[in-house]
Amino acid sequence: MNPTCARVESLAGAIALGEASDAERDEYRRHIAACAPCLRALGGEREIERVMSAVADARDAETWEPIVPSARDRRTRLARSAWRVGLSGVALAIVASLGLHVLLAAAVPTVRIADASVVPVLPVSGMHVTLDQRTPAPKSVAAAPPVRAVSESLVVVHNVIALKASTPANVKAARGPASATETRISTRSVVAMATSAPSNVPIWRRDAAMPVANATHAPLFAGRAESIAVAPVYVVHDVTPLGGDGAISPRPPLIAYAEGAEGTTAFEVTVDEHGAPQHCTITKSSGYFSLDGAVCAAAMHARYVPRTVNGRATPGVYRDAFTFRSQSQDDGPAIPQR
Amino acid sequence: MEEVYLTAGSAESGAQVRVEALAREYQTKLARYLRRMVGDSEVALDLTQDVLFAAFRTLQHDPERPLTAGWLYKTATNSAISYLRRKKIIRMLPLDREHDVRSWRIDEQSAASLDLQAALARLPADQSAAMLLTSYAGYTSHEAAAILGTSADAVRQRVCRAMKTLRTVMTERS
Incomplete structure (x- = not known):
């Protein structure tokens, strides 16, 4: 816009408001006479x-006599709105929580595993569960009697399966029977330590220099004549669930009852030195995602007493198995026992 | 209008008396000004109530503060501009302010009144405020400039631009 025209806008405003002087009116007239757009x-x-008289007419014709609510009503209104907002928030949170529960209940997969080579991943809230299809490990302990009735139609049988890692036979014989809490008497082999310990450590000090992870490994030449049996060196306590065997209680979804799911789910949970579960692996699937997922979810929700070596907590693995059996196919009623 | 605006209290009595006086004198003018600004009677009443409540709060904290009509109009203008911004963002209420005009009383629906409201509906909030403060509330351009926080020349320019829009509306309607 031409600066002169911008100035004329101000002059026109002054004329409209009745504030223009005679000089300003003359200036406006001169510009208007020369500027057609203005x-x-x-x-x-x-x-x-x-135009401005129209505004004055509108103002003079105004007959609205408003009754403004008092400030006391304003306070009451503010308080009411605060309560309304608070109650709405609570109701929204309840509805969202219910919806989340319904979604989670419906999201548990119930598809039967068709291909054993497929390694599925179950989405469990807050944790990562992998179902590994491994070769079933031999059961070293027979199935225990039914221990707990979960509902009217499904019985959970708690079978403790000791899925020990494979170790040389001679070492296993030297260790004695496996148990949840065991004291292992290890043998010290000069030859074994010479191959695994750093060479700059004297032989008589290498025992202490050995890392804890290697401490439980069996000596390679335990049966040889130069192996020296010594006093108990490593007192090992394996991982146990905090709260006993009942600490892990899988709750299969309703669809498992409907489809008559049954089978044995073996699993292992890696537990860190603080007793927190880190990773759940299905080592033997029952064939139902719902059962496997329930077992892993329960295992990941439990807390554990960590594995200790000479009283020092270390990461460990907890292995267990659950057998789900439909009661309708049982011969008699299942009585919870352990 | 003999209305009790606030609860009686020893600490609030001074502020209460002053706000009552302000409300008796200015609540109608403020409500009419705000109705022209926002185009809605109910909203105008709410905003007027907000302005008076803000005045009470201000006097409660500082009883010696001189609270003038200019302060009330300044607060009312800011409230109206905030409301129009919210309305523009939310878009839950109809943007057509003529719709609100049709809900006005018959005796208020004169040609000049409708033309003015139609023009105000097309104007930016600052131009509406300048036009209403000067030609509607009766302030000079210098007083309106003090209320709006700008210069007198800027107020005159805004009035001129608002007047151009009003002239266009009047031409279209005739």
């Missing part, structure tokens, strides 16, 4: 007065 947009002085 004349078209603003009009002459009479046009300005006509």
Whole structure:
């Protein structure tokens, strides 16, 4: 816009408000006479007065007598709105929580495993569960009697399966029977330590220099004549669930009852030195995602007493198995026992 | 209008008396000004109530503060501009302010009144405020400039631009 035209806008405003002096009115008239766009947009002085008289007429015709609510009502209204917002928030949270529960209940997969080579991943809230299809490990302990009735139609049988890692036979014989809490008497082999310990450590000090992870490994030449049996060196306590065997209680979803799911789910949970479960692996699937997922979810929710070596907590693995059996196919009623 | 605006209290009595006086004198003018600004009677009443409540709060904290009509109009203008911004963002209420005009009483629906409201509906909030403060509330351009926080020349320019829009509306309607 031409600076002169911008100035004329201010002059027109002054004329409209009745604040223009005679000099300003003359200046406006001179510009309007020479500037056709300004004349078209603003009009002459009479046009300005006509437009502004319309505003005055509208003002004078105003008959609205408002009754403004008192400030006391304002306070009450504010308090009410605060309560309304608070109650709405609570109701929204309840509805969201219910919806989340329904979604989670419906999201548990119930598809039967068709291909054993497929390694599925179950989405369990807050944890990562992998179902590994491994070769079933031999059961070293027979199935225990039914221990707990989960509902009217499904019985959970708690079978403790000791899925020990494979170790040389001679070492296993030297260790004695496996148990949840065991004291292992290890043998020290000069030859074994010479191959695994750093060479700059004297032989008589290498025992202490050995890392804890290697401490439970069996000596390679345990049966040889130069192996020296010594006093108990490593007192090992394996991982146990905090709260006993009942600490892990899988709760299969309703669809498992409906489809008559049954089978044995073996699993192992890696537990860190603080007793927190890190990773759940299905080592033997029952064939139902619902059962396997329930077992892993329960295992990941439990807390554990960590594995200790000479009283020092170390990461460990907890292995267990659950057998789900439909009661309708049982011969008699299942009585919870352990 | 003999209305009790606030609860009686020893600490609030001074502020209460002053706000009552302000409300008796200015609540109608403020409500009419705000109705022209926002185009809705109910909203105008709410905003007027907000302005008076803000005045009470201000006097409660600082009883010696001189609270003038200019302060009330400044607060009312800011409230109206905030409301129009919210309305523009939320878009839950109809943007057509003529719709609200049709709900006005018959005796308020004169040609000049409708033309003015139609023009105000097309104007930016600052131009509406300048036009209403000067030609509607009766302030000079210098007083309106103090209320709006700008210069007198800027107020005159805004009035001129608002007047151009009003002239266009009047031409279209005739």
